[in-house]
Each structure stands twice: as structure tokens, then as C-alpha cells.
Amino acid sequence: MPPLILALDFGGTKHTAAITYPGERNWQAHKRAFSPANADASTDIEIMTSLAEELLAGKQPAAIGVSFGGPVDFKTGTVYLSHHVTAWENIPLQQLLEMEFGVPVSVDNDANVAALGEHRFGIGQGYESLMYITVSTGVGGGLILNGKPWRGANGMAGEIGHTAIDPNGPLWFGRRGCVERLASGPFIAQQAREWLQAKPEQGQILRNLVNGNLEAITAEVVSQAAAEGDELALQALEKAAWALGVGIGNSANLINPQLFILGGGVAKAGEIFWRMLRKFARETAMPEVDFEIVYAALGDDAPLWGAVALAENLI
Amino acid sequence: MPPLILALDFGGTKHTAAITYPGERNWQAHKRAFSPANADASTDIEIMTSLAEELLAGKQPAAIGVSFGGPVDFKTGTVYLSHHVTAWENIPLQQLLEMEFGVPVSVDNDANVAALGEHRFGIGQGYESLMYITVSTGVGGGLILNGKPWRGANGMAGEIGHTAIDPNGPLWFGRRGCVERLASGPFIAQQAREWLQAKPEQGQILRNLVNGNLEAITAEVVSQAAAEGDELALQALEKAAWALGVGIGNSANLINPQLFILGGGVAKAGEIFWRMLRKFARETAMPEVDFEIVYAALGDDAPLWGAVALAENLI
Secondary structure, eight states: OOOOOEEEEOOSSSSEEEEEEEOOSSOEEEEEEEOOTTOOOHHHHHHHHHHHHHHTTOOSSSSSEEESSSSTTTTTTTEEOOOOSSSTBBBBBHHHHHHHHHOOOEEEEHHEEEEEEHHHHSTTTSOEEEEEESSHHHHHHHHEEEEEEOOOTTTOOTTTGGGGGGTTSSTTTTSSSHHHHSSHHHHHHHHHHHHHHTTTTOOHHHHHHHOOOGGOOOHHHHHHHHHOOOOHHHHHHHHHOOOOOHHHHHHHHHHSEEEEESSGGGGGGGHHHHHHHHHHHHSSSOOOOOOOOEEEESSHHHHHHHHHHHHHTTT | OOOOEEEEOSSSSSSEEEEEOOOOSSSSSSEEEEEETTTTTHHHHHHHHHHHHHHHTTOSSSSSEESSOOOOETTTTTTOSSSSBOOOOEEEEEEEEHHHSSSOEEEEEEEHHHHHHHHHSSTTTSOOEEEEESSSSEEEEOOOOOOOEEEETTOTTOOOGGGGGOOTOETTTTTBBHHHHHSSHHHHHHHHHHHHHTTTTOOOOHOOOHHHHGGGGOHHHHHHHHTTTOOHHHHHHHHHHHHHHHHHHHHHHHHHHHEEEEGGGGGGGGHHHHHHHHHHHHHHOOOOOEEEEOOOOSSSGGHHHHHHHHHHHHO
16 A cells, blocks of 8 residues: 555645545545634644544544644744644644554644645745735745755745835734735725715615625625626725735745736736736846746645655655 | 956946856955946946956956846846947847857846845845845846846846836936936935925034035935935935835835845945834835845945856856
8 A cells, every 4th residue: 555645734724634545636635613702722733633533434544744823843844833822832733643643743834834735735836936925814925945944044935925015004913004004905905895884876786795884895806896897896906906916926925936827816806816916926027037937736625735745754 | 277257346336346256255366447427338348348348358258147237138138228328228148148159148227237246145044035126326126036027028127216106206218207317316306406406504513524415415425414304304305215115115015026136236235224114114005915125245245146046056
């Protein structure tokens, strides 16, 4: 029998476990569970452990790769914290899982792991340098340089979401006008909501899509309204595309990777968003700096496939 | 006899050639010449060649390392352009020097080369990752990651000067509010001059330092006035420290190197500037991201020592 690989993805609200064999491109088995409302680190770990044990059905994996939705010290596999779930501060996740399963474990944050997944199995195959960016509830990033993950001195490299691009922008985690505060899904929705409240005569298409219930607005609905010609929705989307485009252009000037790969919900915002994004990124980058921005091939499974790559590196 | 190394530094206005031996920390000989007012690429190359021939006095170098003040395609040693001197567009400098001297030549842009110099011989020795930033007429940067230069896909990595941090800032090379336009020496002086003209009752210390001749104001004079308690000068310096600090904080979030090394004239702006710079950089970087900002140990010779390192890599 080939060595079995266990891949775990600790998301903010849902957890996924999967098993496969080296060289395979399909899951042998795959299971998902949602966190309860009052989740903390120990309930998250319990849920994940029982998902894994169900999948393994008594078999022993050769190695475990883990994607975690928050900053991680890769060298020790210790979680710094979670922005979504309490009590994750300084949890030695790698060590806990090694004790639980008795096999080598590798843990990294979701954007780094997704970068690795897209590089090993997805659209980044064969590229020497790339930056993976996920835009959903938050904005995270991971880097591959010289064909290998570049994690930085504290495992924090790639944090494009927390780069500041507007000193007059809104405050977020102590910084004004950072990319995450301007381009992430919840803030696209919030911006549209604020403008709808301030301008009662505008945004009719968007209002209709949610039957006048502004609380039901999401970034996805804003994208849909923009595609149907709603000017207000288009402006909300343009603001996000601008912020993310400047962030990508700045990253291109600083790091100069060959490729940017976009994943997460906001990356599905459609043609108009992508056209604006590419324009703003191109205008921000120097003319000598070449790059492409492409959609993630592995979609929401990028972190899980990256976890497989982490585990493969241990075998 | 050990192999002789020839190091060349093509600056914007002055050219320097020096010779040394591998392992040496002093120059065997060192010569500098200024460009004429109507310089172009061919006069620059002529001046440099004759400097080198004087130093070599008939001896053959084993290899030549070259620092160039402008973007370079490192893979081919071709200069993209110079921002200071005409006719440098797409000049194959490496090839021209290899034909002239008949030995291997390596060419890179000055900030990349200075990063290499500080890493091999200066304050960056032993660090796995660092970013060198030069702040003078322009703002350039170079990266060392995993102990080696990271140049990016087009040799353009490290261009912190062209990262955009203020959408309402002044226009510069097609970008609004980039770090170079806000933090470089000439713009510190220009900002102070504009405020002096707009506020006749302010900046008395600064005015006195130049005997009322605002055209004589330089970033150095602004620093001096700030150190002597001039409020207007302090504000001009703070604006530059803010821009550079945000640029460094953003770079820390994106690249997470252990160390930032600052060189160039503005890095000599004194204690007040450094205190403000460190504060703004720390506020912009995420709390999990550790770094230091230190002064370049090799000073203005960093590119020339980096050129030695480039040549050593060829031997």
C-alpha cells in the first residue's frame, strides 16, 4: 500500500478533512463539518479529530498536512491566533496532532498553504515565483519564490490585506486604509449599504435584488447588481477593485513575482471586477514589471491540496 | 598572485572604480570621476573604462562586478534605462564590458548590489533575510531572501520607492502618492520650500540657515533645522518619515524580512527622523511581524562592495 496522506483545513466557520495518496489528484474520502456558534480552539480540534478518525477508519496516515485560517509560526507549527474563533492564542497545533496521531505533522496558515497547493497541483505549476491572494471575509496572501514557499522571518510574509494604501481610509486593526478593510467581502457589502442609505434615489437594481432588505446585501449580490448595470453597486465594486489592484501593483513592485493567483469569494465577482482590478494593478506597477493575474484553479480546495503538499514534503 | 577583482559603480552623476582581492576589506586602489553635464551612455562608459584602465595599469582582472544606478535585467546584464543620463535604454552593459576587458562581468542595479554588499560585508552579515533601502535623490530597494538576492521575475523586486500609499498624494511616474515622491531628498526640500513660501511667519531657523535663499534648501538643511527645533522643518521631515515608515511597514507585512538597512543621504537625517521613521513603520506592520531598521554599515560604498561580491560569485 502507498503511504496515506491526511489533509486538514481549519477554516473560520467550517472544517474539512480529506485523505489521498501521493500522486493522486482525487480524494479517497472527504468530510466537512461546521463549527458551533460558541466554538473555541478545543471544540475545533475535537471536531477535526473526529472527522479525521471517521475517514481513516483505523488506518494510520504516513503524514498530516494542516491549513489553518490565521497566522501560524511554521517553524514550530504553533498558531499565533484566530481572528474568528477564541482561545487559539499560542496553541501548539502541530505538537497536539503529532501526539494524537503519532505521525509527523506540518501546519501553516491557509494563504501560504493555498499558494503551495496552486503551485504543486494548480494553475501555478511550473512557475518559479507567484503570489496567491484570497479575498473573502479577509484578505490573505502567500508567496512562492524560487519555486518554494517564502514565509518570512515570522511566518507572516504575504500579508497584503494589512498593507496600508490610504492614510484617509477607515481604521482597521490599528491601520488606516488597508487593503482588507477596503476590498474584503463584508466591507464591499457594507459600503454598498451605506451608500444606499445615504442616496435613496440610487441603486434600484441592487435594492430589488434583496427586496429592499439592505441587511441581506452581500458582496455576491453587489457583483450581481453591478453586472446588471447598477451604478451604485459598480462603484462599490470599483472601490474594492481599486484597493486590491493597488495592493497587487505594490506587491508587484516590491516582490516582482511572475504570477498573481486570486481565490476566495470576491474573486468570483465577475468580468467587470476583473477588468477594473487588472487596470488598477497595471497602473500601479512599474512598466518594466510584468505579471498576470489569474483565477485559482483549485478554488476553495486550494488550502486542502496545499495541505497534501505539506504532508508530501514530510514523507 | 590572487585573482584581481574590478568593481564599478555607475552613479547618476559620479562614477567610481576600485580594485581589490577576494577576502580583502580594503581597496587596493580607488578612483572617482564626475559625469559631464551633457553625459550620455557612451560618455559614461568611456569615463568608466578609462578609470578602470588607470587602476589596472595593464593587469588583467579575474572578474568584474558592476553596480548601475537604474533598472537592470540581471539575467543578461542589460540596462533598461537610466533616470539621470540619456541613451541608456537597452544598453547591453555586461556584454560591452566583457568585450572590452575579456573577462566575466556581472551587472545589477545599485540597490540590489548594495543589499548584497551589506549582506556579504556589512551590517547584514549572517542574516537570512533583509531589505536594503537607499533614500537619496530617489528611493530604491534590494532584497536578500534565504541568504541570496531575490531579484524578481524582471529583476525589478525591491522597488519600494514606487509603491503607492496615498491616493490623494502628488503624481509621480504615473502613480499618486508613491514613497519616492514623498520621502526622497529633493521632495523633502521642495515641501519645506513650499511651506516657507505659504507661511511667511514660520520656519525662521530654516530660513536663517540658508540666509533667506530658499533655493539653497536641501534635505540636509531641513534635517539640521529640525534638530535645532524648527517646527516647519520638523513637519517636512515627519511627512517623509511617515511615507518611508508606511512603505517599510507594508514591506514588512508583505515580505517579513528580519532586517531593514537604510542607506543614502536621507538616512543621515538624524535622531528625530529615525525615531519618527521607526514609529510609523512599527504602527504599519502587524504586531506579529518583527524587524529592525538599522543604518547601512558600508555607507556610500555599499554598491561598490556589492559589486565585489558579484565579481566573487563569478570566480
